[in-house]
Amino acid sequence: MNDMSDWKPKRFWKQAAVAETAEGYAVELDGRPVRTPAKAPLLLPTRALAEAIAAEWDAQESEVDPINMPFTRTANAAIDKVRIQQAEVADMLAAYGDSDLLCYRADSPAELVELQAQTWDPALDWAAETLGVRLRPVQGVMHQPQPASAIETLTRKVHALNPFQLAAFHDLVSLSGSLVLGFAAALNWRKADEIWQISRLDETWQEEQWGPDDEARALAAVKRAAFLHAKAAYDIST
The missing domain is CATH 3.30.2180.10 (ATP12-like)
Known part of the structure; x- marks a missing residue:
């Protein structure tokens, strides 16, 4: 940010x-x-x-x-x-939890379905254990709301961040597309670069099927650097 x-x-x-x-x-x-x-x-x-x-x-x-x-x-x-708008920023980021990247799964091909489950389910399990919320994965891209109690819990946790943490957390969430992965990076579930790769699963899959795109790779490299910086900024703002 x-x-x-x-x-x-x-x-x-x-x-x-x-x-x-x-x-x-x-x-x-x-x-x-x-x-x-x-x-x-x-x-x-x-x-x-x-x-x-x-x-x-x-x-x-x-x-x-x-x-x-x-x-x-x-x-x-x-x-x-x-x-100057801390509550609004926190609410905006908490809203990612209701449409979290990790919860929207492909229904085919079978290899991608399995890869998403193997890669993303452990993050949802971590969120259940560490954050106290169990988000439900669904197939397809149509929005399906998560339990209100889970979103309320996540919202409280986002609002607890100070402005400097929140500025860094904004990038962890928005760049990954996942509130869960934002918290996972902030709370050291795994190394930041591994969490970034987890967020890129779909893009990596497409690249493996259709070949690399130089422009997309360059943009991804910029976003990865920004994600890793956001993690470093979060850590030294705490």
Whole structure:
């Protein structure tokens, strides 16, 4: 969840450093605190996140390039976007649980049906054990609602996240198409890259049947990098 638009000032500082304040951790450029694009103070909940952001600023050369500053972009989104509409963002992400990728299964061919069950059922079992919700898989693409009690439980868990966690969690869920896999990544069910591959099962299957598509592969690589960054951002925002 990122937005730094075309904001590219020249580098004017010699050193970026972390400063601890009463409100959290700040990043300072030669002693001057960094602000978000909306001019809010860039105050972080953990030293680890502040240090990651300071390292990004230190790595800039003659011109600031937001593309190379993913932790900064995520923090900006948390402060300028998520924090001011936190309940709405949480509700939007919780809604993925009612149409979770893992619950919509093919009815043919038999090999794909079996592969989906073998790959996705363990994630649903994990959600039942760890999150306390049992989502029901269905065949086809027509929406079939999940139990209201399960969605209520998942909604409470999403609302419990702080704005910085929620900004990262937004990408874990939206990129994978699965609330369950978002939680699975956040809570370390398996390695983030393995969870990403689980979310790509259908695309991988299609590629194996029809051959690779260079454009689709390039887009998938960008999304994978964003997913892995979101996991790292979630971890150091906690």
